[in-house]
Amino acid sequence: MRIPAIKSSLPGRPAAILSAVALLLAMGLGLYLQSLRAGPAQPIPFSHNLHVTSKKLNCFFCHPYATESSNAGMPPVEKCLLCHNVIAAQWEPIAKIHKYKRMGKGIPWVRVNKVPDFTHFSHQAHLAREFDCGVCHGNVAEMDRVYQANKFTMGFCVDCHKENNASIDCYTCHY
Numbered sequence: 001m002r003i004p005a006i007k008s009s010l011p012g013r014p015a016a017i018l019s020a021v022a023l024l025l026a027m028g029l030g031l032y033l034q035s036l037r038a039g040p041a042q043p044i045p046f047s048h049n050l051h052v053t054s055k056k057l058n059c060f061f062c063h064p065y066a067t068e069s070s071n072a073g074m075p076p077v078e079k080c081l082l083c084h085n086v087i088a089a090q091w092e093p094i095a096k097i098h099k100y101k102r103m104g105k106g107i108p109w110v111r112v113n114k115v116p117d118f119t120h121f122s123h124q125a126h127l128a129r130e131f132d133c134g135v136c137h138g139n140v141a142e143m144d145r146v147y148q149a150n151k152f153t154m155g156f157c158v159d160c161h162k163e164n165n166a167s168i169d170c171y172t173c174h175y
């Protein structure tokens with residue numbers, strides 16, 4: 001039995017519409033997948049892409065403790081105001097920075113990267129070995145909204161420890 005040729009039986013117009021719909025669906029899926037890559041909404045729409053890639057600010061200018069302590073540290077409001085007392089000071093998202101300053105509280109940034117409490121991690125030892133931030137955090141410099149580039153599964157940590165002859169003793173990371 002011969003299978004009828006469905007495609008050739010469609011007149012040109014509906015075929016074009018069908019492919020246009022398929023294209024729109026594909027684009028929609030693309031946007032959706034991209035939105036999954038965007039991290040959580042933050043209280044202020046801070047963009048690393050703008051501040052690091054366009055304005056050439058160094059990571060350590062805002063995360064100064066990464067080499068010395070377990071926490072990389074978040075910049076205090078005052079650091080933003082070094083520039084934003086003047087730059088775009090009236091603009092709504094920037095006015096919000098001034099509001100947090102007046103309230104005397106830090107900006108309540110939503111945490112993106114986290115290991116469970118029973119797991120020990122410190123930036124210090126890793127940066128002393130000169131690993132780039134991107135090995136673990138991806139290309140933050142080009143992110144408009146920070147997302148977690150790598151899941152910090154045990155395998156992620158242990159694999160790299162093995163590759164670099166670092167300890168894989170349970171007590172290194174769990175105590």
Ligand code: HEC
Nearest residue numbers: 046051057058059062109110111112113133137140141146
């Ligand atoms: C002008 C200040 C500034 C600079 C420069 C900066 N950051 Fe940030 N960073 C922030 C702020 C504010 C947040 C919190 C809001 C957010 O997630 O965007 C943050 C968040 C992050 C986070 C997510 C923290 C979490 O909750 O897990 C990572 C990772 C990070 N930055 C890495 C970098 C790296 C790598 C660089 C250099 C390429 C860099 N940052 C440069 C201000 C800065």
Ligand code: HEC
Nearest residue numbers: 044045046047050051055075079080082083087088093094
């Ligand atoms: C070295 C100066 C400098 C510092 C420090 C700085 N910014 Fe900016 N920021 C800028 C410049 C320049 C612009 C671009 C303004 C424009 O487009 O007119 C900008 C734009 C912004 C915008 C506008 C949104 C966007 O992405 O277009 C936000 C929000 C912002 N900054 C938040 C912050 C926060 C929060 C901090 C502190 C963690 C900070 N900035 C620290 C220079 C700075």
Ligand code: HEC
Nearest residue numbers: 059063066071072073074113114115121126131132133136
């Ligand atoms: C070996 C992997 C690794 C490298 C390299 C690394 N980080 Fe992290 N970073 C992490 C992990 C894991 C966390 C979550 C830590 C936790 O939950 O205690 C984290 C958390 C953070 C945070 C969130 C808040 C905080 O203060 O801890 C910031 C900001 C950050 N890193 C910035 C940086 C910057 C900037 C660099 C480069 C100078 C860097 N990291 C290099 C793995 C890494």
Ligand code: HEC
Nearest residue numbers: 120121122125129131135152156157160161164166172173
């Ligand atoms: C890019 C490779 C790499 C990744 C990824 C990595 N580590 Fe490490 N880690 C190392 C190396 C190398 C050392 C040994 C540093 C030294 O002592 O010279 C180390 C040391 C450590 C130490 C002991 C030093 C200290 O701070 O007490 C702990 C704990 C640790 N890592 C936890 C983690 C955890 C948890 C993760 C996953 C979230 C992780 N590491 C991911 C390479 C890595």
Ligand code: HEC
Nearest residue numbers: 115116119152153154157158161167168169170172173174
């Ligand atoms: C280099 C760091 C590192 C070492 C070494 C390590 N772990 Fe883990 N472990 C982790 C991280 C990170 C997590 C959290 C995983 C997550 O949240 O998905 C974890 C999670 C766990 C969990 C919770 C269940 C799970 O799988 O998420 C158990 C149980 C555990 N580890 C046991 C061990 C034992 C036993 C050893 C020694 C054989 C060990 N770990 C060595 C980093 C490490």
